[in-house]
Amino acid sequence: MNIDEDTSKWLGCPTPLEMYQHQCALLEDELIQTEAMLRKARANVAGLVQMNDLLATGKASAEAALRQALERNSAMNDEAPDNMSFRPIDLVTGQxxxxxxxxxxxxxELKVLRGPHP
Structure with missing residues (x-):
């Protein structure tokens, strides 16, 4: 029995060139998948940037509206007499x-006009 005999061809083992080619094919598949994921991530980032711009615009308009409301409120408080209130519940309570x-x-007055009761 000869143990030193090369049996790699018997079992269908790939040659080093075939192994390199297989490894290259695997790397190409990985690269294609990575490129697809990168395109998707870029699209997501572009969407997030657009959403951020819309939110920033909305925030700026809300802050401007708040500033105007605070200015109007301040002007009303400056114009109002000390004993007046603009809250409806205070007006109703005062009335x-x-x-x-x-x-x-x-x-x-009615009691005084009627006089004492006998």
Missing amino acids: RDHLLRENQRLLM
Whole structure:
């Protein structure tokens, strides 16, 4: 029995050239997949940049509207007398209190006009 005999051709083992060619084919496939992923990533980045621009524009317009509202509010507070309020609940509360005092005053006048009860 001869153990030193080269059996690589018997088993169908590839030659070094065939191994290199196979490795090159694998690398080419990887490169094609990587290029596809890179194109997709570039498209995603372009979309994100566009979304960021839209958000920045929206943010700028919202900040401008906020500044205008704050300026109007400040102008209203500067123009309003100290005892006036622009909140509707404060206006209604003030009217209620005024009507209550007026009602009490009229009741007192009525009692005075009617005189004491016997």
